[in-house]
Amino acid sequence: MKGLTMNFKIILIILLLPFGAVAKEELKIFTYGSFNSDWGPGPNIEKEFETICNCDLIWNTADSSGALLSRVKLTNNKEGYDILLGLDDSLVDEAKKNDLFLKHSVNTNGLDIDWSDEYFTPFDYGYFSFIYDSEKLNQPPKSFNELAERDEISIIIMDPRYSTPGLGLAKWINQIYKEGASNFWSEIQDQIVITSKSWSDGYGLFLEGESDLVLSYTTSPAYHSLIEGSQKYKSLNFEEGHASQIEVMGILKNASNLDLAKSFLEFSLTNGFQQHIPQGNWMYPVLNLKETQKDFYDAAPLPVSLDQVFPSSTEKDKWIANWENSIID
Amino acid sequence: MTNLYLDKGAYFIRLPYLVYLFFIITLFITTLYFLSNADNFSDFKFFSYFNTIKFTFFQAFLACSISSIAGFIFGLILYLSNKNPKVISSLLNFCFILPVIFVSFGSIFFYSSNGILSIIFHWLSVDYNVNVFSLKGIIYVTSYFNIAFNANFFYRKLINIPENYIKVLQSNGIPFLKSIKLQLKNFIFSGYSSVLILSFIFCIGNFTIVYILSGSPNLTTIELAIYQSIIFDADLMRAILLGMTQLIIIMVISLSLISKTYTFSTFASYKKSYQIIDKPIFIDYFFWIIIVYFSIPFIVLIKGIFSFNLQSLLTVNFLNSFINSLLVSIISLTISSILTLSSLNIYRSFLDNNSSFHKIIFISIALLLFVPSLSLSAMIFYFNFQLNFIFKSIWIVSLINSFFITPIMFIFLSSKFIENHNSEHRNTLLFNIKSLTRLIKIDLPKIRNEFLLVSTTVFVLSLGDLTSVTIFNNSSFKTIPLYISQLYSNYRYNDAFFILSLFIIFIFLIMYLPTFLLQKNAKN
Numbered sequence: 001m002k003g004l005t006m007n008f009k010i011i012l013i014i015l016l017l018p019f020g021a022v023a024k025e026e027l028k029i030f031t032y033g034s035f036n037s038d039w040g041p042g043p044n045i046e047k048e049f050e051t052i053c054n055c056d057l058i059w060n061t062a063d064s065s066g067a068l069l070s071r072v073k074l075t076n077n078k079e080g081y082d083i084l085l086g087l088d089d090s091l092v093d094e095a096k097k098n099d100l101f102l103k104h105s106v107n108t109n110g111l112d113i114d115w116s117d118e119y120f121t122p123f124d125y126g127y128f129s130f131i132y133d134s135e136k137l138n139q140p141p142k143s144f145n146e147l148a149e150r151d152e153i154s155i156i157i158m159d160p161r162y163s164t165p166g167l168g169l170a171k172w173i174n175q176i177y178k179e180g181a182s183n184f185w186s187e188i189q190d191q192i193v194i195t196s197k198s199w200s201d202g203y204g205l206f207l208e209g210e211s212d213l214v215l216s217y218t219t220s221p222a223y224h225s226l227i228e229g230s231q232k233y234k235s236l237n238f239e240e241g242h243a244s245q246i247e248v249m250g251i252l253k254n255a256s257n258l259d260l261a262k263s264f265l266e267f268s269l270t271n272g273f274q275q276h277i278p279q280g281n282w283m284y285p286v287l288n289l290k291e292t293q294k295d296f297y298d299a300a301p302l303p304v305s306l307d308q309v310f311p312s313s314t315e316k317d318k319w320i321a322n323w324e325n326s327i328i329d
Numbered sequence: 330m331t332n333l334y335l336d337k338g339a340y341f342i343r344l345p346y347l348v349y350l351f352f353i354i355t356l357f358i359t360t361l362y363f364l365s366n367a368d369n370f371s372d373f374k375f376f377s378y379f380n381t382i383k384f385t386f387f388q389a390f391l392a393c394s395i396s397s398i399a400g401f402i403f404g405l406i407l408y409l410s411n412k413n414p415k416v417i418s419s420l421l422n423f424c425f426i427l428p429v430i431f432v433s434f435g436s437i438f439f440y441s442s443n444g445i446l447s448i449i450f451h452w453l454s455v456d457y458n459v460n461v462f463s464l465k466g467i468i469y470v471t472s473y474f475n476i477a478f479n480a481n482f483f484y485r486k487l488i489n490i491p492e493n494y495i496k497v498l499q500s501n502g503i504p505f506l507k508s509i510k511l512q513l514k515n516f517i518f519s520g521y522s523s524v525l526i527l528s529f530i531f532c533i534g535n536f537t538i539v540y541i542l543s544g545s546p547n548l549t550t551i552e553l554a555i556y557q558s559i560i561f562d563a564d565l566m567r568a569i570l571l572g573m574t575q576l577i578i579i580m581v582i583s584l585s586l587i588s589k590t591y592t593f594s595t596f597a598s599y600k601k602s603y604q605i606i607d608k609p610i611f612i613d614y615f616f617w618i619i620i621v622y623f624s625i626p627f628i629v630l631i632k633g634i635f636s637f638n639l640q641s642l643l644t645v646n647f648l649n650s651f652i653n654s655l656l657v658s659i660i661s662l663t664i665s666s667i668l669t670l671s672s673l674n675i676y677r678s679f680l681d682n683n684s685s686f687h688k689i690i691f692i693s694i695a696l697l698l699f700v701p702s703l704s705l706s707a708m709i710f711y712f713n714f715q716l717n718f719i720f721k722s723i724w725i726v727s728l729i730n731s732f733f734i735t736p737i738m739f740i741f742l743s744s745k746f747i748e749n750h751n752s753e754h755r756n757t758l759l760f761n762i763k764s765l766t767r768l769i770k771i772d773l774p775k776i777r778n779e780f781l782l783v784s785t786t787v788f789v790l791s792l793g794d795l796t797s798v799t800i801f802n803n804s805s806f807k808t809i810p811l812y813i814s815q816l817y818s819n820y821r822y823n824d825a826f827f828i829l830s831l832f833i834i835f836i837f838l839i840m841y842l843p844t845f846l847l848q849k850n851a852k853n
Contacts, residue, residue: 033815036804038644060804066561073563074710078718159546161557194462194544204820205462209443327546 025055027260030068030081030252033061034200034281041280048272055260064198065091065164065247072252073098082255083264085123088164089246090171092120093312101250102258106265111286113246114308120248123268124283127242127303128168129235130155130213131203131220137212143239144176147213148187154211156194156202160320164245165199169215170319172243175306181319185326192327218242219282222299226279241304247283338765339678345671350693359715360569360708367566378554378571385550386578388464389532392471396528399472400479403619407480408487409505409609410616417484423840424477424623426786428793429537430810431833432473434817434826435626437461437542440469445628462544470542471535475528477623482524486517506609523740526583530698533579537795541814551575552796555703559800565707572704579699633830636823647828649805650812653723657798657808658791660727661734662784668731669738673746674768680747681754691739698736702796705729710800722801726808729797734787741783745776781843789836 036042036059046057060079062068065086072084077100087095095101096119103118115122130147132140141147147155158166174181193211196202206214213236224233249268251261267273274285278296290297311319364370407417439445440461450457459465490513498508509517536552543549551571558568641647672694679687706729713720720728757767773780795810802811809832816825 034819037819062803063560063799070559070561070563074559074565075714075718078714161546162561192545193460195546196544197540198818200818200820204818204822207820208441210441210462324546 025053025257025260026058027053027055027083027257027264028058028060028081029083029085029264030060030062030072030079031085032065032068033063035086036061039280041276044276044280045273048276049264049267052267052272053260053263057264064162066162069095069098072100076100077252077254080254080256081252082257082261083249084252085249087120087248087250088168089244089248089308090164090167090311090316092117092248092310094316095119095250097313100253102253102255104251104262104265106262106269108269111269112284112288113286115246115286117248120250121265121268122246122248122286123273124277124281124285125244125246126217126219126283127244127305128165128172129216129218129220129238129242129303131206131216131233131235132213133232134234135232140234140236142237144173144184147191147236148184151191153191153213154193155188155191156196156206156211156214157192158199158202158215159195159197160323162197163199165215165217166195167316167319168243168245170323171309171311172306174319174322175243175309176240182322182326185323189327195327217245217283218303219278219284219296219300222278222296223282225299226295235300235303237303239304241306243306244308246308247281336763336765338763338768339674342671342674342764342768345667346675346690349668349672353693356708356712359712363711364566364569369564369566373567373570375570375574378551378574380547381549381551381554382574382578384548385533385552385575388467388471388548388550389529389535392468392475392532392535393525393529395468395472396475396479396532397525399476400481401483403476403480404483404487405509406612406615406619407484409612411608412616414484414488418481419841420620420623421477421481421484422786423837425474425481426789426793426836426840427474427626428795428810428832428836429470429474429535430541430793430795430814431629431829432626433470433538433541434813434829435629436466436470436473438629438632438826439625440466460544462542464548466542466544467535467538467548470538471532473623473626475531478528478531479524482521483517486519490516527698529582530579533575534701536701536703540799552701552703555701555707556799559703559707559710565711568707569704569711572701572707575701575704576699583699627833629826630830630833632823633826633828636827638824638827641824641827642831646807646812650807650809653806654792654808654810656723657727657730658788660724661730661791662788664728664731665735665738665787666780666784668735669742670768670772672735672739673742674764674772676743677747677750680750691743694739695736697732700732702729702733703800705732706797706800722803722806725801726797726806730791730794733794734790737787737790738783741786742776742779745779746772748775778847781847785840785843789840792836792839 031042034040042059046059049055049057060081062071065088068084068086069091071079072081084095084101101119104121106121108115108117108121111122113122113125134140137153141150141153147153157169160166160170170181173184177184194202194205196205199216203214203216203220205211216235218235221231221233221235224230249265251258251265255261269286271287271289274287274289275292277283277285278289278293284300284302285293407421437444440459441447442457442460444461446459447457461469498505533550534552536550536556539548539550539553540556543553551574555568555571558564558571672690676687676690679685679690706725709725709729713725753767753771756762762771792808793810794808795814798806798808798811802808807815809828813825813829813832816822816828
């Protein structure tokens with residue numbers, strides 16, 4: 001009987017050996033939903049990375065960029081993610097303050113944007129803008145001042161308390177108007193027909209005809225042009241310049257696989273990752289791909305850029321307070 | 330208490346309630362511990378939420394008032410229309426339990442700038458300037474459910490007016506409407522206080538409606554602020570304190586009414602006293618206006634069916650969401666059924682022994698209705714955090730749903746469950762019937778029809794819920810309402826409406842198929 005048990009154990013070990021031998025390391029990435037949706041860049045990036053890392057890339061998602069940071073703060077990353085992908089520059093200061101991330105040693109020189117941060121690496125960037133339907137709006141405004149003067153133009157924006165584009169608009173207005181930001185908000189108050197909770201909600205309502213303008217990115221017309229073949233949606237080109245948004249990723253403190261996480265950060269700055277950004281996440285890649293992605297850059301020309309700002313939590317609160325005070329009666 | 334007879338079965342039946350009580354007390358103690366140890370307790374500025382609190386109660390009072398008045402008028406018109414009471418009652422029930430996203434999206438589809446009404450107005454060359462993403466939209470959708478709820482109450486009251494009374498009225502030539510003013514109002518409005526409280530609670534807990542339709546930062550309710558605190562600001566303390574604020578204010582408002590009401594008889598099934606009375610002129614027109622009003626959200630079904638796309642049903646995300654939805658509803662219903670039967674049993678045993686402790690049982694269960702679902706989510710989130718996330722999202726959402734539907738089951742079944750309890754109690758003592766035997770052989774057959782009705786209702790309510798799942802969802806755990814709202818958010822309207830349509834048909838089948846089969850079986 002003893003011999004039989006021993007044989008059984010040996011057979012079991014032999015049978016399980018192949019599974020043990022091929023068991024792959026796992027890299028858990030926490031990101032926002034659209035990045036890993038069927039139409040987002042996630043699935044392609046996963047394929048590319050898995051071919052070079054001999055690992056399993058596991059995505060987990062939250063509804064939005066803001067929700068990502070909140071989740072890891074609430075749980076202290078007890079859920080065990082290795083990388084958080086999708087914070088934007090307005091959340092970087094808050095993320096660092098919470099001491100949730102590890103320093104990286106990835107070289108970020110030679111990118112299409114100026115970047116130097118010891119905790120985060122950028123993976124794409126964009127410029128906030130207002131999108132309009134050129135078949136409905138013949139003479140689009142050329143500046144914020146003109147926009148505020150033309151009361152007949154209706155606008156959909158996003159709530160800066162819930163949405164990063166909403167916060168981006170608050171940043172943009174504060175960059176331009178500084179102390180006069182509250183007055184500007186008051187001036188356009190009557191034109192804002194909907195303040196949506198998320199960019200996708202707001203953009204969908206704009207496409208359904210609920211407003212003349214919607215807050216989005218200069219890259220949005222490229223989607224309509226390259227995927228739908230429609231040229232009617234265009235981005236406003238403001239003479240004051242456009243505020244930018246840089247999306248970043250970082251390694252979480254209790255990451256279980258540091259080497260793999262670091263190699264993913266390095267991979268994110270290569271063509272294998274970046275080529276999926278323009279027509280996957282509809283943002284500008286941080287590598288210069290103007291030659292290989294000419295159609296994209298033609299459909300989404302770079303606007304005049306304002307200086308890059310990394311707001312502190314206090315500044316962010318002030319922007320939101322400016323908006324709240326002028327909008328809430 | 331001297332007659333209190335406890336056999337082994339009695340302990341077994343009472344165990345779920347005791348476990349529930351233990352869990353709730355532990356949860357509250359953990360929460361108090363968390364609040365007392367929070368570093369940023371002094372950062373919570375109550376007065377900065379004054380506008381939010383004011384708006385929450387303003388919109389709830391407005392929606393509740395509209396629902397009460399319209400519910401009474403609708404109930405009266407439906408009664409006077411002399412139509413089949415079973416059909417009318419089923420229609421009102423169904424409208425009340427419809428998923429919030431269905432009525433919200435249906436209203437957007439009908440009233441938005443590019444909606445059906447706008448197209449009709451445009452065709453008639455009339456300006457259309459309705460913004461559904463406003464207070465009007467929130468009140469409209471919130472009232473939709475509560476008008477159905479109130480109308481059902483009044484309708485059932487009216488069809489329960491004794492036959493003799495109607496005959497006396499007719500023989501004396503007294504108009505029916507005048508008799509309501511003179512004599513019937515006490516009968517019709519008896520027990521309405523409990524409906525009013527429930528209606529107010531439903532109006533205040535309209536998180537999903539406000540989430541979808543609030544198009545302005547002015548339109549923020551306490552529950553939306555709780556959602557923001559958890560999802561975006563990682564501030565559980567603020568979420569819990571806001572929840573507590575809402576709980577205390579509702580309790581203060583409801584206290585006087587609750588102290589007089591320890592059982593709700595408002596949902597009793599109608600009796601066969603439906604009367605043919607003389608129809609007032611134009612009543613049929615009003616009847617059809619009501620039918621059109623309740624049918625408006627269903628117009629979206631037409632778009633849904635025309636957007637047929639089999640592929641959207643074969644995606645992993647859809648199948649995953651569908652299975653999760655079913656699992657959540659099954660687990661919630663199971664927990665609620667066990668807890669309800671257990672607490673009803675204890676409730677009745679106190680009544681049997683003339684003990685006033687039954688009030689405590691009632692309050693301990695009814696309390697769950699007052700706690701905002703999202704605040705409960707924040708408490709459980711912290712509790713689970715302390716336990717190193719031992720509970721998976723599916724269990725947490727099921728538990729929160731079951732806590733919400735248990736009071737509904739308890740309230741619905743209580744009157745039938747305790748019916749004739751004194752004589753039954755004497756008989757159980759006389760024939761030495763054990764508690765478990767009494768439950769299985771006497772209680773369950775007695776409440777079978779009501780149990781089936783309330784089970785399907787709460788199952789559907791759980792299926793259509795979109796509150797706690799907004800907090801606890803992840804890549805592998807989504808429910809159908811969340812999946813539909815995400816499709817909608819991602820501008821995949823056709824898929825969203827198609828799946829929504831199938832979801833409503835599925836809900837309809839769940840709601841009425843068991844009753845239909847039961848009736849067919851009884852006839853056979």
